[in-house]
Amino acid sequence: MTGYQNSSAADIVHDLLASAPAQAAATGGDPVEALEQARPARTAAARIAAAGGADEVAAGRLRTLVRECLGGSGARWLAVHDALAGCRGTLPALLADASPPQPAAPSGGLTAPVPRSVQETFALVIGHAAPEHAAAALAAIPDRTLERLLSAGALPGPALVAAVTEHGDSRTRVALARHPRIDTRVLARLLAVGDGTVGAAVYRNPRATPSLRRTLAHRLDAVPMDEALRAELADPGSGVPRTWLVPLLGSGDPQLVARALGSGVRAVAQQYALVRVWERGGPEAVRALLGDPGVAPHVSRSVRAAVTAALAEEAGEDTPGVALHCLREQGEPYADPGRLPGLLAATRGTSSLRDLLLEPYAQDLPALTEAHAKSPFMPTASEELARHEEASDAQRLLFRLSVLNEPWREGGRRAGNITPPERRLAAEELDDGAVWWAEGMVAAGLLDPVELIRTARPARHALAALAAVDRRGLVTDGAVAELRSLTDAQLGDRELSWAAFDRLLPGHGGSLRELITEAGRTAAPAESAAPAGPGEPGAGSAAQDPGAVDPGTLDRDSGAPAEPYTPPPTPRRDHERAALAALDLLRSLAPAGMACPDPVDPGVLHFLAHHDQVDAPGLATPVWLARACAAAGVDARGGGPWYTAPGLARVRATQPQSWGSGAMLIEHAYVQGILPADELPSLLPALRMLLLPHDWRRLSFAEAWRRALARLLRTELGTDPDAWLRLAATAEQLAGRAPAGSVTPVETHGPSWVELLAAARSGATSLGETPAASAPGEESAEEPAWAWHTPRPGTPDEAIALLARGNHLWDWPAGTLLCLADAEVIDAVLPRLGPDGAWLLAAYVLRHDRVPRVVFERLLAGRDPRALRILITESRWLDDGLVEPLAEDGDPEADLALLRHVRDPLVVRRVVARSVARAAARTGVGPEADADPVASRVLAELRADPAARPAGGAQWLCSAEPDLIEEILARYGTELGFVHQAVGCLHLLRYGGAARLTALVGRELLGQAATKLCVKALATADPAAVLRARIDRERDPARLIRKLRRCTNHWAATSTVVATLADVDWPALEAAHVEEPLPFWKELVGMSIAPTELRLRYPELLPEPGPYGLPDGVAATRSRARHGLAGLYHCPPATQIDGLLSAGMLTGTDLLHTAAPAARILAYLSSAARRTDTPAGATAALEELAGLVRTRLGADPASWARVTERLTGRDPGWEPMAPVVELLA
Incomplete structure (x- = not known):
């Protein structure tokens, strides 16, 4: 199809038609042939997958080979594992020749990691072994291979899972229990083994359900809890999530129950937990728990009273257990299977639902499913129950249907919904959530994408959903064929048909199929109709058909029909509302004695007459406008009187x-x-x-x-x-x-x-006369009127806490005055305020939307550590461009605060670069004396907290601190990108030596590609050159450009640039953007690490300047002014332009020759001419403007009419975003 238009809708359809799902092609013959002939042996898995996967014959052949050649011999399995990487023959030959490996001589060298194909082929082989044989193989292979097979990557196959759960040892079961995507049914099977170590791995798994964790917590008498897990759960400083703690309520263990109560649970759950402690440890254990000062604040008064009364009753009873029985009966019936379904059906709050599912209610899946079918649960509850370990596939599907229906909310209300997707499409209209709804339904196999073409409505949401499904590669052949058939039959290659499709899409209420059909009928070519005789209906040009489109009315750029230009009847946009003030100013600047002609066009007068009072110059309707409207018979807005000031x-x-x-x-x-x-x-x-x-x-x-x-x-x-x-x-x-x-x-x-x-x-x-009822001396003790506001902070930490919450409701008159003072006054007064003056002023100045520059500069010059700490910690309140000066001094405490609280890559790079400079100046006295103080603090914090992230992030990999580099690589090696790992290894080699890098690589903590590179580099005479060459290839601009073109959001684009950990070749990026626009170019240009010269070439992409201008200075501010001023909501035009003129960012000439839009600039000058505090630049602009009015307009009626038409939107060729001089041209 070649006739599609360059519009979003047509592009989407064209992309859909070009995205037929890729079919699996057999590139290596049939699977058996691939198995028998693949060389080297490690490629067998890839060859069999390319042939469509192992069929029954190939699987049978593999099972025979494994059974006859390897069996349950762990030594033979290990021999195959070790030989796969270097074997050049076929896989059957390798299996047949497998023999126990001979002990290898000890070697101090490094070996390159085996290719991933080795893991894939070994997984294929072990997946076709008998369960008991696979268990023996898993017990023999190295830990790293075991982790890749069972704990990471693709999910293990059913055969491997059965081998581990039924025949595995503790090591293999723990590995399987650590897989982050393992099914909860498998976790339940592992938990049923009764191994405490395996149970701990299940408990820690993020997919473990509350019921699984409760199972482990409730069986402590039969299976003791793993000591490491118990220590972690019992430690108040461990920071374990609440979902780990609440299941401990029923454990009966006082230490664990104390932690569960501290997580914050309902009163009924507190009582249940205390009853369980009583049942397991007796009344003395309960008394001790209630007397624990760490537990007492977390137990409600009613529960404490009820339990205390039961304990007293138990002490006075001759028959033990009666009080406990009564207390148990008074509590929540957690053991009743019918209790939870009713609660879930009646509860809507997300937090309440999570509490119900965490608490120890009996979860009867058949009863829950029946209740859900009658009255669907909220999506939060359904999502949890859909992964329950006891739920069948049918039950999971029913619960999951409610979750998948959640994005498309019926009536806009969040509620449970188990309506099948086809029925919903037939009965309801899609909304803005249709994209996520369709993605989920299609991915789950519950919706055929073809229904988005045939049934879904309205068409605009259906097309958006279809495009989203296509982006995930879920569009079926049937959907593509349906769409192609429709477009070929109805739209073809006709420009008018595609233009009609684009035009009708936004307002079409039917399905996508109906829209395409209607677009084809609307713009059907004349020759396709039956010939008509002269004078008969249908004869003549297509213009006689009211639905036809005249090719002459197509817009030149888009191909869509161009609407005839209609001038706005009344002011709607900001520049239109400014027209009256602009025109009044121009008339007022005409030379004395020069008669300015009044507008006579009724449309122009109607436009100007419909102004608000706030837009009228001087808040009054100009006399000339009232006079002109009276002459033309145009009434004031609403038929009322004209405005008076x-x-x-x-x-x-x-x-x-x-x-x-x-x-x-x-x-x-x-x-x-x-x-x-x-x-x-x-x-x-x-x-x-x-x-x-x-x-x-x-x-x-x-x-x-x-x-x-x-x-x-x-x-x-x-x-x-x-x-x-x-x-x-x-x-x-x-x-x-x-x-x-x-x-x-x-x-x-x-x-x-x-x-x-x-x-x-x-x-x-x-003030004034003192009332007789109070003496003058008593008045000073009166509470100030603002005492109900926030008290003034007494420490820097209190000030930071207030700023973190955005609380500016504390007063400090001295700070108010200093924010208005000159530098000389600040330098004289600030020392007189005592040691707290500087940090108080730093906290106070941050309440301003635009921080006073003089105050900021004096605080920066004073370098008070507490003041700098506040400015850095709460730097989010600072204007753009004010954070970089905080990093100029190089004070270690300030640098550390910057790394903790500032995410600007330019600032982080500057701080880290100082460690390299200090390393170059080291005297060699000793490592402790020469250690970079900032890096040492970051390293100490990192080692003190296993869950901590380094302040400054991955940028430290470019530093000269080998200890910190090694710690980061050892802790986050596989989480880091390849470039990060390679850069870290290069700097570790440079500042720590080859032996240190060799030791790190030998610990197998890096990714496979980085490990392979380091092994190769360390085997050469110049390992640094090898590492540097590979890093340079990774940083090649062409490769970076390819990555940027694949980015789907601006965060990904900027992160891709930052991830290079080096200066980017911005000219190359710009050249690529000129050739074909890069996505999110605006965000890339706006990055602090982008050169100023680049931003100056793209001023239209810069943010609108505030009163102090843009951080890049006068040139950037002046260039950006050409693309619009007076558009900031939180900064009115008078404040903005006054500030730009006073700061020297703009001149009076700039206002007339550069700044836009002309109407708003003239409206500003109109008000500035009346104010008493007008900046000198505005006065100069008014004087120059008077000369322009005299020379360019004069008394020429045609010139005045031209300007009036432009200001009032009557000139279709006029671009409002133009400077004043162009308006007057």
């Missing part, structure tokens, strides 16, 4: 509320210049700045208030530290109090900063 007296009298909508009047009044910025310090209560309401952060007047107060303090206090401290103390004492006799809330009418300044100068301890 609120008076300054009304604005001053209305105090803003803490929520965003309650502060809109003062916000718009400030932005539009009605309220002067310098009045804000005298108008607003100071307490509002000490505890700035959250909603005010995204409003312009709050930032303007800060700037105005900073100017006032600079004028009134200068650089006198005593004056600043007096004001802070006054604010601490008086800001939370209302004036004497006031009845209004202090948050609304508390003292302003101007009043606090006056009080600080006069030394007053109160």
Whole structure:
């Protein structure tokens, strides 16, 4: 099919048609021939698999060979295992010649790991042995082979499982019990053996069910628990999951029950556990357990009272056991098989369901299945029961059906659902969860993908589900054939048919088959219809058919029919809403005496008349617009009067509320210049700045208030530290109090900063007249109004804990003032605040959405360790670009904190690179004296906690610390990628020596490919060169590009780049992207390790700059401004552009010649022209704009009409994301 369109829907269908499932082709003849002739012998398994697998004849031949040649001789099996790697003959010949190996002479050299094909062929051979013979073979082979056969990779076959469970020893059973994907039925068979070591492996297996763990815990008298497992479960610091602890409730062992009670269980389960301790250890054991101070807090009062009363009754009874019997009868009937089904049917909460399944209820699978069929359980319960060890295949399928139906929720409500997929497709419409639902159903074999074409609706969800199934390789031949038949018959190679398919898909409510059929009919070619005579219906061009598509209306780029352009009737988008203010500004800048023509187009006037008051310049409808609308007969929005601006007296009298909508009047009044910025310090209560309401952060007047107060303090206090401290103390004492006799809330009418300044100068301890009822000396003891907020942190750890929760509800007036001060004032005042001043300021500054740069720079210069620790630990609150300076000093404590809390690869690389620099400067005095302090701390933490991950991650493999490199490779060797292992081995060789690398490789802790490479390298005269050459090949840009093209999400793409552990060839990546776009290129360009020059070439991919600009500086900020400003939700345009101009990131010329969109830039300049705190750059832009209006527009009606049409969306060829100079061109 060659006529499909370049659109998402057509591409999906085309990919589906090209993805016919690969058929297994017999490349080596029949299986018997492959078995007899495969050379070398280790390739027999692959050759037989390529031939379609071992059929009955080949399997019989293998069984005969194994029985006659090997039998139950462990020595012969070991000989075959050892000879497979080097045998050049056939497998039957090898089996026939197998003889016990001779003892090998001891050798200190390394041997390369055997190829994977050896394991595969040995698994094939042992899988055809009799169970008792296979058990003997498993007992003879090395541990590593045993682990690969039974504990990892593909699941062992039924024959091998039977051999282990029925004839195996403890070693082989433990290996099988460790397989992470083993079926719970197999785990149950292993547990039934009665071996404590095997039972411990079953208990630790992640697939073990609560009932399996309860079985082990309840049989302690018959089979003692493995000592290592018991120690792990009993250790409060072991960190074992709750799912390991709750099954211990019924063990009756006081030590284990104490741990189970500490995991947090229901009261009925607590009582049951204490009853079991009583049954197993007597009343004294229960008394001791209740008296344990570690257990007492976890036992509810009601349970304690009931058990204590029973113990007292038992002590006074002549007949022992009566009190215990009564206590048991009062508890939850865990042994009743009918109890759990009713609870699961009535419970919906996920946590409650998990508690029910963890507690020791009797689980009668037939009763549970019957209850589930009548009233389906929630998916959480069904998922657990679907893997129960006692459930049959039919029962598992019924429970699993509810789990698979969960993504597609009936009516959008999460509930149990056991409706078969075909019935659901026929009765319901798919939703957004259809993709995951279809994947699960098809993978489970419960749904034929062809039903997604025939039955599923609506078509858009059906197509998405079909594509998801195809990505997993689950589409059947029948589904592909069905789709091909439909498209060939209905769409063919006709462009119009595929265009109709794309156009109809989003709104089509039928199935995919119905959509394809309708698309074919809608765009059927004229020649396919029966000829019609002149004047008859159907004669003439296709345009006479209302459903036909005219080829002349196809969009040039997509091929889809182009809709005729319709101007927007009213402003909807942000740049459209800014049109009125932009046009008003241009008219106001026209030279005096120059008559600007009024718009006369009714559509333009209707568009401009439908504005909100907040979009009107000065909050009032312009006089020229009202005049033009009156002349054209266009009414105001809603037929009401035109907007008039609120008076300054009304604005001053209305105090803003803490929520965003309650502060809109003062916000718009400030932005539009009605309220002067310098009045804000005298108008607003100071307490509002000490505890700035959250909603005010995204409003312009709050930032303007800060700037105005900073100017006032600079004028009134200068650089006198005593004056600043007096004001802070006054604010601490008086800001939370209302004036004497006031009845209004202090948050609304508390003292302003101007009043606090006056009080600080006069030394007053109160505001206004003191009421007669209280003496002046008593007022200082009054609790501040903000006492209900969070107390101020007393230690850095408390501050970090508050920041970790996002709690900024603590006050510190001195910190508020320092965040407004200049560097000279901060340097003078901060030492006067004592030893806690620096870290308190560091914690306080992080509450700002945009951290004040001056404060950050002074904290960085002060290098207070506690302040740096707070800044690093909670660096998520810092702006982009502020973390890197924290890594510049090289202080070990700061470096360690950076590794623990910062995930930026550039920062981590910089810290780790310092260890290499220190290694180069080592004096050779001794390893302890020369050890890198950061690496030593990381290594100590790693060795102290077996579950810990190294701070800094795999980047340490590039360091000069052989101890740390070896520890990482030994602990995570097979979990690391090949490049990571190879790089670690290279650096271990360089800084630790060949003997150390040889010892590590000999421990068989690395992956097979890395081990083979190291063995090869160590056998040469220059092993480092061999390792380096292979690493270079792995880092080859072409190979990296291939990996990036296979990435399915941006996390995978960035991780692939970071995993190279080296600088990337960015020019090569860019060239590949130019040739064919790389997926997630935006995320790659935005990585901190990408060069700045690359980001400058792709400014449209950068984030929109805030008030301080982009971290890459002026050039990047200026380039990004061309692609849009004023689009940040949490930073209004006035704050954003004011900040960019004040910081020198943009100039007035940039606003006119670079920044976009023009309408929003002009709207900003319109408000800036009215404000009293306009930056100098905005003033310069207004002056230059006046000259542009004079020279480019003048009094020419055509020029004004052109600009008006562009601003109001009447010019279809105009691109709104353009600068002002292009608008006026």
